[in-house]
Amino acid sequence: KQEVTQIPAALSVPEGENLVLNCSFTDSAIYNLQWFRQDPGKGLTSLLLIQSSQREQTSGRLNASLDKSSGRSTLYIAASQPGDSATYLCAPSWGGFQKLVFGTGTRLLVSP
Amino acid sequence: DAGVIQSPRHEVTEMGQEVTLRCKPISGHNSLFWYRQTMMRGLELLIYFNNNVPIDDSGMPEDRFSAKMPNASFSTLKIQPSEPRDSAVYFCASSLAGGNIQYFGAGTRLSVL
Numbered sequence: 001k002q003e004v005t006q007i008p009a010a011l012s013v014p015e016g017e018n019l020v021l022n023c024s025f026t027d028s029a030i031y032n033l034q035w036f037r038q039d040p041g042k043g044l045t046s047l048l049l050i051q052s053s054q055r056e057q058t059s060g061r062l063n064a065s066l067d068k069s070s071g072r073s074t075l076y077i078a079a080s081q082p083g084d085s086a087t088y089l090c091a092p093s094w095g096g097f098q099k100l101v102f103g104t105g106t107r108l109l110v111s112p
Numbered sequence: 113d114a115g116v117i118q119s120p121r122h123e124v125t126e127m128g129q130e131v132t133l134r135c136k137p138i139s140g141h142n143s144l145f146w147y148r149q150t151m152m153r154g155l156e157l158l159i160y161f162n163n164n165v166p167i168d169d170s171g172m173p174e175d176r177f178s179a180k181m182p183n184a185s186f187s188t189l190k191i192q193p194s195e196p197r198d199s200a201v202y203f204c205a206s207s208l209a210g211g212n213i214q215y216f217g218a219g220t221r222l223s224v225l
Contacts, residue, residue: 034213034214036216042218042219043116043203043216043217043218043219044155044203044205044214044216045216046213046214046215046216049212049213089155099157099160099168100145100157100214101157102154102155102156103154104154105154
């Protein structure tokens with residue numbers, strides 16, 4: 001059974017700090033991996049999608065890396081802002097039909 | 113495009129009643145997913161469709177749950193009869209052909225009393 005773990009479970013930082021969120025998965029034969037953000041009471045918003053053949057993806061202040069062989073992905077947030085406060089979810093997929101398995105999430109709070 | 117639209121946003125019902133959740137995917141998307149989110153189990157995939165055909169329903173918890181996709185623009189998730197342990201937020205998501213980004217609806221918060 002594929003399992004996805006995210007560390008830390010919660011993180012509280014002052015505005016301006018650079019952050020690293022970690023994701024590990026038990027089966028390295030992934031198809032791709034997505035990072036999502038979830039605001040309280042809302043749905044999920046996809047932030048970055050990394051294909052299994054890629055090593056990293058960047059979007060603005062966000063950078064996600066993928067190391068398939070070790071079963072790890074990291075999400076790097078540069079110059080954090082209070083608007084970044086949310087829960088961040090990692091979701092690898094196995095198989096061609098994008099069957100996502102979600103991690104437990106990291107709850108981020110960025111204080112002004 | 114308005115994104116993935118789910119209705120109702122909130123549903124409160126009594127144990128034993130039938131519950132129907134609805135989803136309209138983004139126009140042109142050919143994959144549709146139903147998820148359930150609880151504090152205890154996190155986000156779980158219940159079922160997904162490709163071109164209106166159910167591909168994998170192994171996440172459906174039991175026979176009380178059923179899902180249909182009669183056409184490319186509409187899907188339902190039905191629970192009959194409902195039980196208190198079904199209380200959760202149910203999300204619908206859609207995407208283009210496999211391997212692409214999934215777009216989520218705002219969810220339906222279900223409370224079964």
